[in-house]
Amino acid sequence: MIRTKILGLGSHVPDRVVTNEEIPYLDEQHVRQDTIQTETNDAWIQQRTGIKARRYVPNDGSVATSDLAALAAKKAIADAGIEPSDIDCIILGTLSPDFHFPGTAVLVQKKLGIDRTSCACFDIRQQCSAFVYGMQMADAFVRTGMYKRILLIGAELHSHSLDFTTRGRDVMVLFGDGAGAMVLGPSESDDPRTGIVYTSAHADGTGAMDLYLKIFEIQKLPYVGYNAKSREENEIIYPKMDGKRVFLNAVRGMVMSTQAALAKTGLSWDDIQWFVPHQANLRINEKVVEVAKIPPEKVLNTIEFYGNTTAATVPLTIDYWRQQGKVKRGDRILSSVFGSGFTWGAAIFTF
Numbered sequence: 329m330i331r332t333k334i335l336g337l338g339s340h341v342p343d344r345v346v347t348n349e350e351i352p353y354l355d356e357q358h359v360r361q362d363t364i365q366t367e368t369n370d371a372w373i374q375q376r377t378g379i380k381a382r383r384y385v386p387n388d389g390s391v392a393t394s395d396l397a398a399l400a401a402k403k404a405i406a407d408a409g410i411e412p413s414d415i416d417c418i419i420l421g422t423l424s425p426d427f428h429f430p431g432t433a434v435l436v437q438k439k440l441g442i443d444r445t446s447c448a449c450f451d452i453r454q455q456c457s458a459f460v461y462g463m464q465m466a467d468a469f470v471r472t473g474m475y476k477r478i479l480l481i482g483a484e485l486h487s488h489s490l491d492f493t494t495r496g497r498d499v500m501v502l503f504g505d506g507a508g509a510m511v512l513g514p515s516e517s518d519d520p521r522t523g524i525v526y527t528s529a530h531a532d533g534t535g536a537m538d539l540y541l542k543i544f545e546i547q548k549l550p551y552v553g554y555n556a557k558s559r560e561e562n563e564i565i566y567p568k569m570d571g572k573r574v575f576l577n578a579v580r581g582m583v584m585s586t587q588a589a590l591a592k593t594g595l596s597w598d599d600i601q602w603f604v605p606h607q608a609n610l611r612i613n614e615k616v617v618e619v620a621k622i623p624p625e626k627v628l629n630t631i632e633f634y635g636n637t638t639a640a641t642v643p644l645t646i647d648y649w650r651q652q653g654k655v656k657r658g659d660r661i662l663s664s665v666f667g668s669g670f671t672w673g674a675a676i677f678t679f
């Protein structure tokens with residue numbers, strides 16, 4: 329039986345580090361001003377979220393989501409020991425695509441110079457759950473023999489669509505830019521405890537308007553109706569969130585999917601080296617660890633210094649801790665995620 333294996337991993341974050349101390353002084357061009365632009369502070373952000381800093385792309389218009397994605401993808405392809413031309417499918421998760429259409433995966437294909445005749449490109453829209461959703465898709469494609477070298481990418485450029493005023497502070501302080509990628513392909517091994525062992529994907533559309541970014545409403549004429557210069561009218565171009573509902577549902581979804589992953593595979597924490605939760609808020613992850621009784625020494629986070637990079641958090645966190653020497657080839661990882669939609673899920677895989 330064909331099984332799916334992770335062949336390579338890579339990630340990329342922009343150089344600019346934006347600390348909590350700097351956040352209140354940034355204007356909408358990300359330029360530090362002398363006076364406070366947003367009423368927030370380091371103590372509030374750290375206490376509620378655990379975040380100390382995040383990364384932003386340059387503010388000169390030189391970097392798009394597809395650029396972050398391509399940089400992470402190149403590293404994953406090199407790590408897999410293959411060439412870009414070997415990739416026969418790209419699955420890209422993002423909520424910050426370069427354009428409304430076409431999807432961003434085709435732009436990454438072009439940037440990687442992948443042959444136009446032999447590579448399928450998918451954009452998926454599961455926000456913070458996209459990497460686990462994408463892993464489930466990739467696993468199904470590999471197992472059926474449909475594709476043999478799948479590039480799975482999570483990439484986000486959040487910093488350009490955040491509201492740098494007190495109105496948007498609840499969301500703005502959480503998010504950062506970055507990308508992570510994996511190459512997946514068929515494995516020789518028949519061992520059900522190696523490669524992609526398990527994936528689950530869930531959704532509850534009744535939570536759709538608890539975390540959303542509209543930008544336009546297609547049922548209206550004109551479908552884009554805001555004045556960018558008017559504070560009141562431009563609200564539609566920024567994300568909106570009911571933080572408490574998101575927090576409660578995230579804990580519930582991540583705990584349930586983590587427990588189900590273990591129950592359905594018959595694995596225990598003795599069999600798992602690392603728990604890599606989505607990085608939305610350190611407090612969410614601490615609650616999930618407490619309720620699901622996860623050994624705290626097995627938990628890997630990066631939220632403190634990368635913030636929430638949505639579709640990128642899982643590969644970014646694994647790659648960061650690999651570079652620090654913690655995660656090693658062959659380690660078994662349980663990852664659980666939750667995001668806008670609501671969407672959530674879990675995966676168990678050996679790296």
Ligand code: COA
Pocket residue numbers: 367368369372373376377456497498499501502569570571572574575578608609612636666667668
């Ligand atoms: N800095 C300072 N004060 C802030 C703030 C900020 N960045 N954001 C909100 N506040 C204020 C609020 O205006 C409110 O003020 P008030 O009491 O005067 O009305 C106060 O802090 C409490 O706000 P509240 O929304 O009740 O805080 P909270 O304890 O729910 O924490 C979040 C807010 C966003 C940190 C929290 O709800 C959360 O993390 N939710 C999950 C978010 C998430 O993970 N999203 C991504 C999911 S994939």
